[in-house]
Amino acid sequence: MITPDSATRETATLDMLVDNGRIRMTRITWAPGAETGWHTHPHDYVIVPYVDCRVRVETADGTFEAGMQRDAPYFREKGITHNVISLETTPFSLIEIEIK
16 A cells, blocks of 8 residues: 555665574664555564654554654564554664564
8 A cells, every 4th residue: 555655755774683483573764754665564573662753654444643662662463564654853763573
């Protein structure tokens, strides 16, 4: 799913840190206004933010804004299809740990 302004957004950077038979750990870094692009998570996962940050999350059911707190991990189940867009004015990163 592509929104009208998504063609002009920068894409978040993904750096694979660990990928083995049990987990996949990725550092995701957003520039201001960057997005992940639409994707579906094939595994349950945990997000660990490095800093306090705000994002806009686009889903098939609508769009909402969410805040994340530094060092406050959260868990999500597999199957979620969404696009995550930075609302910050400076770059930020988080760690995503997928449980295979």
